[in-house]
Amino acid sequence: MNHGPMDLRRLDGQPLNWQSPERLRLADELGAAIVELSMRLRRAILPPGISLTQAGTLLALRDGPQRVTGLADAVQVTQPTMSALVMGMERLGWVRRDTDGADRRVVAVCLTRTGEKVIRDLEAARTRALLAGLDTLPALDLAALAAAIPALRGITQHESKAVAS
């Protein structure tokens, strides 16, 4: 339960020795696998005409309206990039730009029905592409993947906290 950065000290009480050598090797192999997956699945996952950043922005809007700067942080692009992106997606009819009543500088970006449908298509394509990839895997591998999902989510949660702080 230590939160120190890059702390490689001993994990007391654990039956496995997950310190530097194994940890390093895990990071190495996992990194290779994730990069390979990203590169190979990028085109299969994204429907034509939707960029990765557009997809990320739409997904960031699922939980409710966001201002432009917040979206830029969430998707990890600069604010001008997000401004242009939002304007483009407004032109496509995927989002609406409402003005906040209290502060007239901010624009509240929110999904339209069309945008929600784009998200559904996006997720459907993603699932379809991955189902094809899972097709040849034995049940043991599928179980291993299922068991690893919380850990995979945990990696990104740490990342978002690190970026936010």
Place this chain on the structure above:
Amino acid sequence: MNHGPMDLRRLDGQPLNWQSPERLRLADELGAAIVELSMRLRRAILPPGISLTQAGTLLALRDGPQRVTGLADAVQVTQPTMSALVMGMERLGWVRRDTDGADRRVVAVCLTRTGEKVIRDLEAARTRALLAGLDTLPALDLAALAAAIPALRGITQHESKAVAS
């Protein structure tokens, strides 16, 4: 998001149906996790000044020289894109363009020492970024990730076969 029903205990020699419901759910959640990972780690993993396509091309060259068309297929870009990419990387000193003796149309793209160093830096940055992400995970999650690595590789292997055939 608990995935209790997908755990390992049901799989000893059982014809557990990894058919529609569980399979679909696995693809869905795994897809979400992978997309999230891709988006969040893209900037952390790639050293500044190296694009994802450049990285993929370098990695594809690790196993030996390749012709331009082969690289384009491996990295999943068009041939003109790969031509420009290779010329750019030649200008950077990362690759060399040798002419095949037998067929003077083809160029054999191969890594230079500099290119090999770029790959090492790339992998080091990747591992470093991931190590930071693994930092807060409990040993159980680390074990789950380690166990899932062959399966993760299996997904992409299927993809590459599907593309090739």
Place this chain on the structure above:
DNA sequence: TGACGTACATAGGGGGACTATATATATTGG
């Protein structure tokens, strides 16, 4: 009220990726 800070937009430029097409080199049928 005027100076400063914040939220977003605009301007300009570089790079990546595509389609269509050109060029140079094999390969093949008559």
Place this chain on the structure above:
DNA sequence: CCAATATATATAGTCCCCCTATGTACGTCA
């Protein structure tokens, strides 16, 4: 053997994404 075709790569032209630097409108505070 030569013209037609096929193959490997390069060039041209365009669009989108993303960046930095800067501008504009609005809020905040002394």
